[in-house]
Amino acid sequence: xxxxxxxxxxxxxxxxxxxxxxxxxxxxxxxxxxxxxxxxxxxxxxxxxxxxxxxxxxxxxxxxxxxxxxxxxxxxxxxxxxxxxxxxxxxxxxxxxxxxxxxxxxxxxxxxxxxxxxxxxxxxxxxxxxxxxxxxxxxxxxxxxxxxxxxxxxx
Numbered sequence: 001x002x003x004x005x006x007x008x009x010x011x012x013x014x015x016x017x018x019x020x021x022x023x024x025x026x027x028x029x030x031x032x033x034x035x036x037x038x039x040x041x042x043x044x045x046x047x048x049x050x051x052x053x054x055x056x057x058x059x060x061x062x063x064x065x066x067x068x069x070x071x072x073x074x075x076x077x078x079x080x081x082x083x084x085x086x087x088x089x090x091x092x093x094x095x096x097x098x099x100x101x102x103x104x105x106x107x108x109x110x111x112x113x114x115x116x117x118x119x120x121x122x123x124x125x126x127x128x129x130x131x132x133x134x135x136x137x138x139x140x141x142x143x144x145x146x147x148x149x150x151x152x153x154x155x
Contacts, residue, residue, distance in 0.1 A: 002102060002133040008033075008124050009100035013068065013090035016076035021066075021090055023128065030063045030131075031124040032147055035103035036140075037117040039071045039079035039089075047119070047140035048085055054148050055086050061151050063123075068092050068103075070117065102135060121147055 002008065012022040034051065036044040051058075051065050058065050065087040071079070076089035090097075095117070098104035103120045106113065119137040122130060132150055137143045 002122060002130045002135075004130050004132060007129055008122060009097070011097040011100065013092050013097055014073055015088050015090055016073050016080055018073055021088065026064070026124070027128060028126050030061075030126050030151075032058065032063055032065045032121060032151075033068060033101070033124060034065070034119075034121040034143075034147075035068050035098055035101065035117060036119055038069060039075045040082070043119070043140040044069070045079075045083060047137075047143060048079070049083055050141055050144040051087065052083065052085050054144050057148055058151070061148075063151055064088075066090060068097065070095055070098070102133075107136075119143075123147065123151065 008023065010023045012020055015021050036047060038044055048067060055065065067089045070093050071091060073091050076091060080089055092098050095104045098117060101122060103118050105118060106115055107118050119140060121134040121137060123132040125131045
């Protein structure tokens with residue numbers, strides 16, 4: 001698990017437009033990096049749309065929202081267009097960043113032990129350190145509001 005106050009792992013991933021995005025590119029900005037299993041699935045769509053609906057409030061706090069999944073850039077483009085997502089989606093097909101952030105590994109899905117993407121979120125401070133880590137998100141649709149509430153109260 002990522003510890004609050006510790007530096008986040010470095011990463012470089014590709015966005016939906018094929019551009020490389022790295023932790024260094026985000027230096028000096030606060031970021032909510034949320035990890036989700038798959039584009040266009042029920043829970044992932046609800047979570048993405050909830051982040052979308054709160055986007056202006058995150059932006060008003062100077063916080064950039066970025067989603068990460070193993071899906072391809074093409075899938076991300078279609079997902080973002082279909083649901084009018086105003087934030088970047090990054091592709092992590094080999095799950096390297098997900099593993100580094102504790103967002104891929106053993107989990108229980110529908111009562112069955114499996115290995116896969118663990119829905120989780122990291123609030124990264126402008127200093128590149130973890131402000132808060134939600135290691136296992138249970139309610140995808142409600143989670144973005146909880147993240148925003150934490151940011152609005154100052155962490």
